[in-house]
Amino acid sequence: MINREELHQMKPDAFFINTSRGALVDEEALVEPVYRTSTFVFTEERLEKWLQGTAGEEEIIYTYGRSRNPTQISLQKKIAALEHGEAALVTASGMAAITMAILGYCKSGDHLIYAQTVYGGTYNLMAHVLKDLGIDVTFVQDLTAENLNRAKRGNTRMVYFETVANPTLEIPEFDEIAAWAKKSGVHTVVDNTFTSPYLFRPLDWGIDTVIHSGTKYINGHGDLVAGVVVGSTAFCEGLRKKSTWTSGRFFPPIIVH
Numbered sequence: 001m002i003n004r005e006e007l008h009q010m011k012p013d014a015f016f017i018n019t020s021r022g023a024l025v026d027e028e029a030l031v032e033p034v035y036r037t038s039t040f041v042f043t044e045e046r047l048e049k050w051l052q053g054t055a056g057e058e059e060i061i062y063t064y065g066r067s068r069n070p071t072q073i074s075l076q077k078k079i080a081a082l083e084h085g086e087a088a089l090v091t092a093s094g095m096a097a098i099t100m101a102i103l104g105y106c107k108s109g110d111h112l113i114y115a116q117t118v119y120g121g122t123y124n125l126m127a128h129v130l131k132d133l134g135i136d137v138t139f140v141q142d143l144t145a146e147n148l149n150r151a152k153r154g155n156t157r158m159v160y161f162e163t164v165a166n167p168t169l170e171i172p173e174f175d176e177i178a179a180w181a182k183k184s185g186v187h188t189v190v191d192n193t194f195t196s197p198y199l200f201r202p203l204d205w206g207i208d209t210v211i212h213s214g215t216k217y218i219n220g221h222g223d224l225v226a227g228v229v230v231g232s233t234a235f236c237e238g239l240r241k242k243s244t245w246t247s248g249r250f251f252p253p254i255i256v257h
């Protein structure tokens with residue numbers, strides 16, 4: 001059995017062979033099956049476990065694709081391993097991933113700081129949608145500790161920025177922002193779309209949560225719209241529930257393999 005440290009030493013290609021599979025069914029298949037199903041059949045035994053909540057810790061009772069699917073779980077494990085995160089959640093788009101990460105940390109009445117330069121869709125989410133939800137936002141041009149201190153309020157929950165800003169390609173000072181956030185009790189969320197974990201892993205720099213537009217380099221083929229959030233197991237499980245009741249997961253077509 002390969003442990004987490006050994007996995008982290010491997011080149012990205014090797015991850016995809018060695019990270020554990022998500023499916024609890026058909027484990028013996030050499031090539032992991034893609035589960036192209038919206039819904040799962042209940043056997044008497046599975047129904048009983050589901051109703052009683054008596055499934056084992058590692059045992060997932062699959063019911064419905066908006067909630068969980070073995071292919072999604074497999075992809076989540078692989079991307080979490082690539083990003084050096086504990087867990088991940090795949091979403092219907094990059095924007096869904098950003099929205100879910102924000103909803104994981106902020107509620108109405110909270111305040112969020114974000115880098116002035118971010119992808120246009122993210123800007124619109126921050127500047128318009130969040131306002132309507134009662135989440136106050138402050139744009140900061142340079143995320144230095146001094147500027148962050150100036151922007152911080154008693155209700156600041158989160159700082160959001162991109163590894164390489166879209167479209168200006170500015171690169172923030174990760175260690176300064178992460179250190180400031182830890183000291184200030186503020187969560188950090190980074191959009192790592194432009195580098196992918198192949199080049200850079202924000203979690204290794206003390207960032208709490210990473211998101212991707214899976215539509216871009218992490219897919220690489222231009223044939224998929226998807227997103228992913230990577231972070232702690234507790235955070236991702238909380239998001240899984242929230243996203244099941246809101247946006248749902250992305251449906252696994254053949255191309256996720």
Ligand SMILES: Cc1ncc(COP(=O)(O)O)c(C=O)c1O
Nearest residue numbers: 093094095119166193213215226
């Ligand atoms: C840096 C960045 N983040 C997020 C997104 C949004 O991703 P999606 O189009 O998958 O919703 C984009 C889209 O272009 C992007 O460039």
